[in-house]
Amino acid sequence: MGNRIELFARNDEKEMDIAWCPGCGNFSILNILKAALSEMEEITPENMVLVSGIGQAAKIPHYFRTNTFNGLHGRSLPVAQMIKAVNPELHVISESGEGDMYGEGGNHFIHAIRRNPDITNLVHDNMIYGLTKGQASPTTQKGTVTPVQINGVFLEQFNPIATAITMGATFVARASSGDPAQTKEIIKKAIRHKGYALVDILQPCVTFNKINTYKWFKENSYYLDENYNSENKMKALEIAFNTEKLALGIIYKNEDKKAFHEQLTIYKENKEPLFKRKHNIKELESFINSKI
């Protein structure tokens, strides 16, 4: 196992100039993801792509050793979906913060779920904007005072879990950066899920969020019972709407839905990724010339 974890570490790891604050939950998520991947023999740095947007969480691929697409703010999901669609042999993870995924990329979040692409969507959710220094994020709690929301946030808190279930997501989980052991297992299941998998990872921002601390998350969350049936959609929604105490674990899953690429006609007869296909110019020529 030790060797496999090295696989995902940059060889200049010791000299890396990491942009995160000491104590940031991002470090923990980085280590959890590396550990999770190292335990999945089917995944190598070469056959996976880590796609991210912009923000502190979105820098994660740079501290990793794998194929990377660090694109624009809020746009990692459109990129990730089509990387998977044009080459289904790749394992694709789309990872960013909640501002990127639920705010700037909110429309993509909704519609990505509707497509059910076979990708894993990891969202670092610290309920605040870190990189721009402490403004409200879509998941900031009501009442939180920030340098912009000086009278406290009064907008409704975005509920990613309920939104995802409502949009037809086939794997919806919440995890905590403070619990590496269980979070690793949730992430592994998310990656192995055939279809869209959301893992909203609660994470403290030690610099800008003085409310939702390690202690707060511990006191305000609980793990779903072992006997919990995650295939009951209405029950899952009920749990999702309980924002007093945040449920951790796999809240909803549905393994019966086909993934986006499995429904595409381009893969009906030919399973090869697009880049391996030869275009038949002769056939195209006669097709054009038949348009009489």
Add this chain to the structure above:
Amino acid sequence: MNKNFKENISVVLSGEAGQGIQTIENLLTRILKDDGFNVFATKEYMSRIRGGSNSTEIRVGEYAVRSHSSNIDILIPLTKESVEHLKDTISSETIIIADMKNLKIDYSNAVDVPFFDIAKEIGNRIYSNIVAAGTILALFSTEKEIIYSRMKKIFAKKPELIDKNIEAVNRGYEIGEKIKNSGIIKIEIEKNSKIKDNILINGSEAVALGAMAGGCDSVFSYPMTPGTGVLLSLAQYSKSFGILVEQAEDEIAAINMAIGGWYAGARSMVTTSGGGFALMEEGVSLSGMIETPVVIHIAQRPGPATGLPTRTAQEDLNLALYSGHGEFPRAIYAPGNLEQALKLSRIAFETADEYQIPVFILTDQYFVDSYYNIEKTDLSEVRNENRITETREDYKRYILTENGISPRGIPGYGKGLVIVDSDEHDEYGHLTENLDIRIKMNDKRLSKLDLLRKNALEPEILGDDDYKNLIVCWGSNYETLKESLKNLKNTKTAMIHFPQLYPLNYDFKKYFEKAEKIISVENNATGQFSNLLKLELDAEIHERILKYDGTPFSAEELTERIKKAI
């Protein structure tokens, strides 16, 4: 009012949305082409699904007629309002063939045909357009076998409709023969049997098919008139040619999807219009930064904002040229006719792949919606070279090279890792704030522009080699200007058309140096390309012929305006 037509004729059919004007355009152009005539059709329509006033103009000629005419020889209106709508283009020479009683039209130069009563006798008012088609075809003396054979193809998927439609055509045909025999309208345009084997497509299809010749295997788009035509065509061909077609949730998603596609080895495009493209701008910048190709088709329409959604313009050259923040190279192509669209859309993919940049195909509503016959295409020279490299273990996506182009790897092909970052990055692709590397990377990206410029496509010059007057145009004005030039019969005058608008080879300056008077023709209010010529080639445009009312130039109108300008 007896009239003879020997060289060409312009027939306009008009009605409201939902009356089947499009069906009749399709039917007539194909049958007349099958019969050996050169045909051209362009439509004018309103942004609505029902009602309003739509028209289609069909020009038929012994020689290729490929531009909009402001002259109507025969008008067949299916509503009274559409006659009102066209009153400025109806002249004393125009012959109207109409159901005068039902439409309550009063016009001296008219032939009364009870289209609606006949249609009702057949079973439904809806057949009136097919009755009218029959009348027109009789005037061209098209043999019934030619008509039937094409109709069977067109209605192949709805065989239950064929009998009634053939009856409608026959009833219209009888009347047409009577009109012909009376001598009111006599069409004596020469036919050429070779034309029946020509292809008949519109601009959207030409762009789509050209893209496919360039290896296009995926398209991502949010529907927007008039850019949707290319999406529809690719969707139609997708099953036979294995094209991934995805309607994105918005234009921002569309361009990011296309860039994601290219990153993973596909050859993707987006198609939109100005307003949709405005949303894609940050994606253009992303493509420039991460040196991941993307092909962007913009079918222009008048702006600003929603503007005139179903009309034409050449207003978005500046938008394409300056889109995206930061400085990076790009190429812009603008086909002048269908042959060029087939070729340039293919070249767009080759250029995008070779230089790893965003590449534009700029058309307009008039261009994408116009049909005409062209000769069969020859793709035997097309190599369709994929420039993807198999990566080695130590692969650096942005390795510094002499010409600025780094071999492009994709994830999952080779032993290396492909790292791209929208931040400034080092040779591996990792984010950096090292300012020396920043300069090297910026220089690397921009150096590709020199090569692009050197290899820019040559403009085409037509007319007198020994010109004094040089008329410049781009995009869809090509064929219109060609016809105007023919009308002018002016020696010492030539036209120059640029298939590639940017970048331009500085050497092209020579074409302007020998001209005494340079006139430009553009469908916009500010002369965007004229300004670019000044900027790129220091060419001074003396006179600008501009039009920005949402309609294309007609050959007649352009001829008059050039006469004044010279």
